[in-house]
Amino acid sequence: xxxxxxxxxxxxxxxxxxxxxxxxxxxxxxxxxxxxxxxxxxxxxxxxxxxxxxxxxxxxxxxxxxxxxxxxxxxxxxxxxxxxxxxxxxxxxxxxxxxxxxxxxxxxxxxxxxxxxxxxxxxxxxxxxxxxxxxxxxxxxxxxxxxxxxxxxxxxxxxxxxxxxxxxxxxxxxxxxxxxxxxxxxxxxxxxxxxxxxxxxxxxxxxxxxxxxxxxxxxxxxxxxxxxxxxxxxxxxxxxxxxxxxxxxxxxxxxxxxxxxxxxxxxxxxxxxxxxxxxxxxxxxxxxxxxxxxxxxxxxxxxxxxxxxxxxxxxxxxxxxxxxxxxxxxxxxxxxxxxxxxxxxxxxxxxxxxxxxxxxxxxxxxxxxxxxxxxxxxxxxxxx
Amino acid sequence: xxxxxxxxxxxxxxxxxxxxxxxxxxxxxxxxxxxxxxxxxxxxxxxxxxxxxxxxxxxxxxxxxxxxxxxxxxxxxxxxxxxxxxxxxxxxxxxxxxxxxxxxxxxxxxxxxxxxxxxxxxxxxxxxxxxxxxxxxxxxxxxxxxxxxxxxxxxxxxxxxxxxxxxxxxxxxxxxxxxxxxxxxxxxxxxxxxxxxxxxxxxxxxxxxxxxxxxxxxxxxxxxxx
Numbered sequence: 001x002x003x004x005x006x007x008x009x010x011x012x013x014x015x016x017x018x019x020x021x022x023x024x025x026x027x028x029x030x031x032x033x034x035x036x037x038x039x040x041x042x043x044x045x046x047x048x049x050x051x052x053x054x055x056x057x058x059x060x061x062x063x064x065x066x067x068x069x070x071x072x073x074x075x076x077x078x079x080x081x082x083x084x085x086x087x088x089x090x091x092x093x094x095x096x097x098x099x100x101x102x103x104x105x106x107x108x109x110x111x112x113x114x115x116x117x118x119x120x121x122x123x124x125x126x127x128x129x130x131x132x133x134x135x136x137x138x139x140x141x142x143x144x145x146x147x148x149x150x151x152x153x154x155x156x157x158x159x160x161x162x163x164x165x166x167x168x169x170x171x172x173x174x175x176x177x178x179x180x181x182x183x184x185x186x187x188x189x190x191x192x193x194x195x196x197x198x199x200x201x202x203x204x205x206x207x208x209x210x211x212x213x214x215x216x217x218x219x220x221x222x223x224x225x226x227x228x229x230x231x232x233x234x235x236x237x238x239x240x241x242x243x244x245x246x247x248x249x250x251x252x253x254x255x256x257x258x259x260x261x262x263x264x265x266x267x268x269x270x271x272x273x274x275x276x277x278x279x280x281x282x283x284x285x286x287x288x289x290x291x292x293x294x295x296x297x298x299x300x301x302x303x304x305x306x307x308x309x310x311x312x313x314x315x316x317x318x319x320x321x322x323x324x325x326x327x328x329x330x331x332x333x334x335x336x337x338x339x340x341x342x343x344x345x346x347x348x349x350x351x352x353x354x355x356x357x358x359x360x361x362x363x364x365x366x367x368x369x370x371x372x373x374x375x376x377x378x379x380x381x382x383x384x
Numbered sequence: 385x386x387x388x389x390x391x392x393x394x395x396x397x398x399x400x401x402x403x404x405x406x407x408x409x410x411x412x413x414x415x416x417x418x419x420x421x422x423x424x425x426x427x428x429x430x431x432x433x434x435x436x437x438x439x440x441x442x443x444x445x446x447x448x449x450x451x452x453x454x455x456x457x458x459x460x461x462x463x464x465x466x467x468x469x470x471x472x473x474x475x476x477x478x479x480x481x482x483x484x485x486x487x488x489x490x491x492x493x494x495x496x497x498x499x500x501x502x503x504x505x506x507x508x509x510x511x512x513x514x515x516x517x518x519x520x521x522x523x524x525x526x527x528x529x530x531x532x533x534x535x536x537x538x539x540x541x542x543x544x545x546x547x548x549x550x551x552x553x554x555x556x557x558x559x560x561x562x563x564x565x566x567x568x569x570x571x572x573x574x575x576x577x578x579x580x581x582x583x584x585x586x587x588x589x590x591x592x593x594x595x596x597x598x599x600x601x602x603x604x605x606x607x608x609x610x
Binding site for chain 2: 069098104118
């Protein structure tokens with residue numbers, strides 16, 4: 001107990017030292033263009049902060065100033081209490097992971113060598129590098145058989161995974177990601193986003209991710225900084241607060257017209273709201289089902305199989321016409337196109353309910369077993 | 385003297401079949417080695433000058449246009465003119481020949497190494513910086529290996545050109561396979577002229593093949609898209 005607590009404390013201390021603080025940072029180019037203007041921003045340690053905004057808003061410049069790929073014109077950036085401009089740029093970069101849009105893999109090196117780049121620069125012993133590469137390949141979900149291949153032999157999604165593995169190789173406390181999923185197709189993108197969230201839940205790194213996609217920002221960000229065109233921050237907040245209380249018209253416009261729907265996506269079903277519903281086993285008789293229905297006063301019944309999984313919906317009209325002695329499972333049931341998981345978000349729930357027979361949807365647990373139903377009426381009450 | 389083609393070919397084979405023509409200071413082996421020596425020395429000196437320039441300019445991305453234009457002007461200067469000019473300056477010896485051949489070897493190597501270095505994807509260059517490579521590490525571990533196929537293509541072009549042009553050495557009284565051409569022309573011994581031409585051509589083709597193999601050898605496996 002005490003060691004666990006102590007470990008947690010040291011972990012917290014370590015994390016705090018990796019908060020990234022922008023103190024009135026400006027970036028002007030020699031031609032007079034202002035990329036970033038008097039930026040004050042604290043990116044909390046151990047969180048995933050998303051920088052989002054229209055193109056040319058300075059979000060990428062902001063990211064690149066952290067590892068000194070861009071030099072700041074004025075102000076200062078601190079990681080913990082260290083000023084980045086006072087650290088050696090090369091050393092600094094070896095301790096900050098960097099993932100870019102096009103994986104940026106070295107085409108002449110194998111996947112293993114690409115991943116090993118930073119450990120090699122840090123002069124780790126060979127055996128440690130080999131072990132670390134194997135570990136990373138598994139961590140980012142790559143097939144171990146790929147490590148002897150070359151980048152051009154991999155798909156875009158696989159290359160992005162290698163890019164992530166390379167960035168994580170020396171276990172840096174900070175990870176910078178510059179539009180990491182912009183160049184892959186939507187299905188792969190969703191997959192990679194989910195993986196990143198899964199990894200981050202385990203790693204708790206300080207991640208700064210740049211995107212122009214507000215959906216991606218909402219999905220990934222613990223906090224989101226929305227940049228406006230003038231290189232200033234319009235709002236810096238959690239996704240929930242951005243949706244609930246947008247700071248100005250720009251933020252409202254940027255989030256888009258479906259703000260209410262996006263809010264729903266951030267809320268989960270409340271277990272209290274799940275109604276036990278009226279359900280019968282497939283092996284029950286039509287007569288039993290009629291009795292149950294009449295007692296409950298419902299318009300239909302959820303039919304379950306032996307494993308307690310929902311089979312389909314049976315409405316009153318069909319029950320009434322059926323032979324009272326036949327079994328339920330011999331009747332024609334209306335199946336659901338979706339299953340609602342108990343931890344599903346309200347947006348998916350609403351979406352599923354729109355097409356649900358009988359205006360109710362069964363809610364299931366991890367094993368697909370019936371927990372109860374949620375009805376359109378209940379959900380609408382929750383929304384208003 | 386019979387100048388018909390079959391007779392010339394017969395003469396050629398007869399000439400080459402005579403062991404006496406292969407030995408001694410005017411033998412094929414000696415002359416061939418001299419020829420190869422001119423080529424090797426000139427290409428090496430040329431590479432020592434051209435590659436740092438092309439690679440350096442390509443790495444920094446500055447002054448490339450100037451360098452390429454200068455070398456293109458260099459290409460327009462006739463090698464024979466250079467030989468005579470340097471011959472007049474320093475007199476008899478191997479230097480005028482080497483200077484002319486080096487001048488010939490430089491342009492393809494500068495251009496190719498510059499283009500090869502510039503051809504490295506900026507995203508890859510940036511990635512090298514972002515992972516914490518020093519400029520030297522970036523050059524040696526990333527840019528050079530990726531540019532290597534093109535750089536070697538430049539060396540190959542230069543070597544082949546120098547190999548054929550080394551024939552000119554004989555004009556200023558030096559050796560090499562050009563001797564057969566010059567001497568043969570002087571006495572209108574067409575068989576000997578043909579011997580010189582054929583041997584130079586064979587050496588040039590051999591150089592081409594050798595350097596093509598070398599180019600393949602220095603191309604990292606990940607860059608071979610076959």
